Amino acid sequence: MSEFETYSCGSCTETFSAHPSSNAAANTYCSPACEIEGKDL
Numbered sequence: 001m002s003e004f005e006t007y008s009c010g011s012c013t014e015t016f017s018a019h020p021s022s023n024a025a026a027n028t029y030c031s032p033a034c035e036i037e038g039k040d041l
């Protein structure tokens, strides 16, 4: 049974599925690369 939810990436605006308790859901980035882009590191 899936508890994944759909989120919209904060960097590339791509939608992706992630578990609500996951890092990706907390940051709303679809990948580590987008997290870096989104945070402008």
Ligand SMILES: [Zn+2]
Binding pocket: 009, 010, 011, 012, 013, 014, 029, 030, 031, 034
């Ligand atoms: Zn992305």
